[in-house]
Amino acid sequence: MLLKKILIGFGIIAIVFTLIPLIPSDYWWIRMFDFPHIQLTSLTFVAILIYLIKFDFKNIKDYVFIGLLIGCFIFQFIKIVPYTFLYKKEVMDASTNREYPTIKLLTANVLQKNEHDDGLKAIIKELDADIMVFTEANTRWRDAIAQTVTGTYKYKVELPLDNTYGILMYSKLELVNPEVKFMVTDSIPSIHSKVRMPQGDLAQLYAIHPTPPMPQENPLSTDRDAELMMISELARNSRLPVIVLGDFNDVAWSPTTLLFQDTSELLDVRVGRGFYSTFDANKHLFRWPLDHIFVSPEFRLADLQVGNSIDSDHFPLYVELSYEPEQAKQQLPKPVTKEQLEKAQEQLDKLKKKQQQ
Template identity: 40%
Template structure:
């Protein structure tokens, strides 16, 4: 084996890793920039391979090799800083629940499942619901076919909100717990819904539940992440301004370590139960190396974590996620210290992003309407 060729390949890989990391720092919302925020784990793995390769196969280094090695090391430190919070090496943001016989009534079990509109294996989700018995089921991309298939669970779920759509943004909410004044809102784009409702827990405490599924930045969907970012930040701002006890869940078409999701946490002061624990990579089912977390749940500091796990595939391109929270208001003050807080620039950028998102949303809504008219 020609070691010089191996070393040349290692340097190319190192340059690619450094380039992708730096590319993601560009202050642009275009999908071809924001897209590199998703595969941070994969970029980190490739970077470690390149770093080890440069150490093992490098001999007489010139200035160019040193500069490349320094750049690669810097990018690895940055990627590690983004990824490590979602491992057991980091401090937990949400405490483990103190489970007692009495506390069972204070628990809420939430299942989130992007079902994939074209997926016909509807019985798999029905069977999973019967097995896991969540208190709340949130489905994304669900149309009339899925609504009909899920009708069999309705005897166990007397409360529901149904938004069957065939544009990949249908949404259904099924609940064993009472929903109070549920509303379907179209915050940014006219045909992309979100569900906002109050929820009465078993101990009569009332909390807010927000179900979101914004449009992703991609070559086949939105050219920019502006509308997605604006919708998430708009809800986060609303939660904080109204001092709500809230849970936000859904397929956010974003990763937890993106600059938008981290800003959302600072604006809303909601907690992420994955921090200090492990990844819950839900997409893409078919490509194990190319997986990241698109399906999320965030909550107020009065909730602790019983369990959070990825469930078996139901034939979709997303795995379902099941999260069990426990209402422990006595933990609020302690956990508030773990909540990230917004700096003045976060508030300023949030306002700017929401305004930009509204403008972009009007544009996208017109394009969607024109497309429907043409069809």
């Protein structure tokens, strides 16, 4: 009987946690429930199994309860199943019938207060990426990384800050007209640059790290959501192939990131492959994908890895892309709809209203 009460209590919590993210609000204590769908789905499934095996259904309340629990599980599972092998890959595997030029990218949130840089230096040497983006980088981190990349990475954009939003970019490939942009506030930078790929074609690169909705920093997700919508518009209107990467401070299945993807008309390298969770590196049971790489259909995937620990609360994320523009038609994203554009504009309007207050 005690076990049944515990399961009913958990079931009520699962139902509430499932419904809360449906509330159309930017407050952090609502948006935080977008994150733990992996854990919630797994626990709900276990609770359903135990309830079905252990207990007899004696009245209508039992059927209603298990029905609601199964409904929650289905809703949660639909959210996360695209990021498993059960789903069709969004970015197709790199072609093997001929050699195409490739570009290797590494992005990592180094954790500003982290004073152990040996792990990151080892990852830099091991993966030997063409382009690297580091977020939460202050001057100490810039100096430590500079010791590793000296002479190897000829092109760089460095903006070390002490507010946890410093950002660094190092590239072996030529960066063309790189710019630091402050899309939402004068304290949250992003890097926008064209990059000349190995065969000479240009691609557009956006490296971002929007602010998260957290009570001690920003109680609303408005700034983060608006920055993602701004980047999505730039990506959608770009005449060049596009890569967007960085710490989004948002999970892949959240309404905001999904809207970003829909309105940018980009592809998610994770879809059809796995969660590739990058946060929290210090908590095995509470991890989800916060660092992302989105690409336009000219690119295919040769390799995708979550790197070893760098003593940050994030794991590094590494990708090797094959540039196959003539194959792009085989993986075109759905065209953005009027409704999706209107939702994106609503996010931008919220930011304008907030800034006017």
